[in-house]
Amino acid sequence: MADVQKYETDVAIIGAGGAGICAGIEALDAGARVTAFELGAEPGGAAIMSGGGCMVVGSPLQTEQGIEDNPDLAFKDWMQWGGASADAVWARYYIEHSLHDLYHWAEEQGVKWVMVRQQEGNSVGRWHRADLGGAGLMSRLIYAFRAKGGEIVCNADIAKINQSNRRITGAEGADTDTGAKIEVSARTVLVAAGGFASNVDMVLKYRPELADDKILEGSGPGSTGNGAALVETLGGYLTHMDQIWFYVYATPDHLDPKERHGLAFRMAPGYIWVNAQGKRFHNEALSGGNSASPALLAQSPRHAWAIMDAPILAGLEIADPYYKDGVDVDVAKHAALYADSPYVHSAGTMAELAGLIGVEGAAFTDTVDRYNDAFDQGLEAEPEFGKPLAMSKKFDTPPYYAMQIFPLARKNFGGIKTDIRCRVLDKHFEPIDGLYAAGEAAGMAGGHINGGAGLEGTMLGPSLFSGRVAGGWAAAEAGHGDGFEGKANRG
Numbered sequence: 001m002a003d004v005q006k007y008e009t010d011v012a013i014i015g016a017g018g019a020g021i022c023a024g025i026e027a028l029d030a031g032a033r034v035t036a037f038e039l040g041a042e043p044g045g046a047a048i049m050s051g052g053g054c055m056v057v058g059s060p061l062q063t064e065q066g067i068e069d070n071p072d073l074a075f076k077d078w079m080q081w082g083g084a085s086a087d088a089v090w091a092r093y094y095i096e097h098s099l100h101d102l103y104h105w106a107e108e109q110g111v112k113w114v115m116v117r118q119q120e121g122n123s124v125g126r127w128h129r130a131d132l133g134g135a136g137l138m139s140r141l142i143y144a145f146r147a148k149g150g151e152i153v154c155n156a157d158i159a160k161i162n163q164s165n166r167r168i169t170g171a172e173g174a175d176t177d178t179g180a181k182i183e184v185s186a187r188t189v190l191v192a193a194g195g196f197a198s199n200v201d202m203v204l205k206y207r208p209e210l211a212d213d214k215i216l217e218g219s220g221p222g223s224t225g226n227g228a229a230l231v232e233t234l235g236g237y238l239t240h241m242d243q244i245w246f247y248v249y250a251t252p253d254h255l256d257p258k259e260r261h262g263l264a265f266r267m268a269p270g271y272i273w274v275n276a277q278g279k280r281f282h283n284e285a286l287s288g289g290n291s292a293s294p295a296l297l298a299q300s301p302r303h304a305w306a307i308m309d310a311p312i313l314a315g316l317e318i319a320d321p322y323y324k325d326g327v328d329v330d331v332a333k334h335a336a337l338y339a340d341s342p343y344v345h346s347a348g349t350m351a352e353l354a355g356l357i358g359v360e361g362a363a364f365t366d367t368v369d370r371y372n373d374a375f376d377q378g379l380e381a382e383p384e385f386g387k388p389l390a391m392s393k394k395f396d397t398p399p400y401y402a403m404q405i406f407p408l409a410r411k412n413f414g415g416i417k418t419d420i421r422c423r424v425l426d427k428h429f430e431p432i433d434g435l436y437a438a439g440e441a442a443g444m445a446g447g448h449i450n451g452g453a454g455l456e457g458t459m460l461g462p463s464l465f466s467g468r469v470a471g472g473w474a475a476a477e478a479g480h481g482d483g484f485e486g487k488a489n490r491g
């Protein structure tokens with residue numbers, strides 16, 4: 001019989017990613033004992049793979065760059081972009097606390113913020129990137145968590161949360177390495193198990209209208225929706241589950257036997273996208289989840305081809321660890337992808353390329369000719385969709401390439417419904433004693449903080465912040481500290 005690993009703690013955290021680690025730091029600071037259980041072989045989750053960008057309002061970096069921002073402007077942008085389904089209370093709470101309780105707090109843990117950028121939907125630049133992106137951010141937070149005495153148990157697949165007399169008592173699961181049973185006794189349990197964008201079956205469950213199309217999985221390996229499933233079994237309420245954030249700049253990973261894993265790419269401002277009818281349908285310079293994704297999802301069928309010539313392809317980067325050699329691009333692996341993937345075609349002429357990808361030749365070459373014509377006329381933007389041409393070039397250097405792109409599920413904007421203390425709510429909106437949820441499992445914070453669209457930096461940022469809130473209150477319920485107490489931006 002396999003061994004049993006027993007743990008006894010104040011706050012048991014399921015998932016040692018962005019939200020889980022921040023929750024742990026907060027609970028440790030309150031004096032609680034904390035054990036985090038992590039499915040993967042290493043902590044970090046999707047957060048460690050992320051761009052490390054957080055939306056922050058009123059930062060010193062903004063001031064340095066002469067950016068004038070304030071919580072009211074940010075809130076207006078947020079609600080306009082996210083629409084009626086954005087949670088105004090959580091959005092306001094996050095925005096008002098992003099400066100002290102995220103930006104400066106992260107600095108106290110060793111994180112360095114290095115740049116600020118304006119993303120689609122924002123009136124000003126407020127997307128702040130941590131040094132070395134998600135890897136830099138999370139390695140510092142994990143270090144801080146461990147330095148404060150936090151324990152991380154890796155290869156731990158938590159499969160059940162235990163409850164007795166309507167109170168949470170702990171959790172159980174198994175060690176994925178040894179098969180040993182894991183039994184956890186805890187005063188409070190905090191679900192920070194991430195999202196479900198790497199589980200295409202779950203994506204299609206909530207978006208059945210996409211079932212006939214190829215949808216790619218685009219989050220971390222642990223983003224399979226475990227957290228939502230664990231909480232649903234206990235009567236926890238899931239909300240806004242159909243609000244899923246897609247990107248379009250991704251092609252299937254032909255090395256994945258199921259070809260579900262998506263490879264996102266970047267650094268190709270020169271490409272155009274053509275649909276199955278051989279026509280462009282969007283200004284490719286607007287590549288965000290609230291601009292390019294609806295445009296691709298409106299095509300029939302819902303895929304397109306990224307068209308490039310040789311120099312444009314040479315600048316392309318596949319944003320996936322397999323295609324990197326340290327921090328550099330692995331050129332040989334990129335070349336192997338272009339040669340071997342059934343989703344990439346090349347030809348000496350555009351007419352020949354049209355034949356290979358099965359689009360109507362005259363429509364396709366006409367599309368390319370009209371685009372090229374804009375360069376011949378010296379235009380600043382091409383007239384059809386208004387794509388600015390400064391970063392682009394004419395298609396004139398064969399071979400020409402077509403890479404097939406499909407919607408990539410990257411993040412989910414719905415999840416476990418919680419109150420402002422991150423207590424999990426049941427369908428009557430009553431808290432379940434001892435149970436907390438934060439991060440993407442809780443739609444980034446509270447259940448649906450973003451609504452239908454995110455301003456960017458509004459996934460990782462609220463995941464880290466809601467982790468802190470959940471950790472503070474979970475520790476308090478376990479008998480340590482007075483709960484999360486933040487400092488408002490303008491306080």
Ligand SMILES: Cc1cc2nc3c(=O)[nH]c(=O)nc-3n(C[C@H](O)[C@H](O)[C@H](O)COP(=O)(O)OP(=O)(O)OC[C@H]3O[C@@H](n4cnc5c(N)ncnc54)[C@H](O)[C@@H]3O)c2cc1C
Pocket residue numbers: 014015016017018019020037038039040043044045046047048049050051052053054055156157158159192193194195218219220221222223224226227410411438439440441456457458459460461463
């Ligand atoms: C490539 C990429 C880039 C991104 N860039 C940005 C960005 O720049 N800005 C932004 O705002 N957002 C970004 N995001 C989104 C952001 O990273 C996530 O929303 C955020 O990390 C969510 O944090 P989390 O703690 O909820 O989940 P995670 O960080 O994914 O952590 C959840 C952890 O729970 C573990 N887990 C799951 N199930 C179990 C179980 N049953 N038992 C034990 N452990 C379990 C998982 O293995 C995982 O480690 C990006 C996402 C990706 C994939």
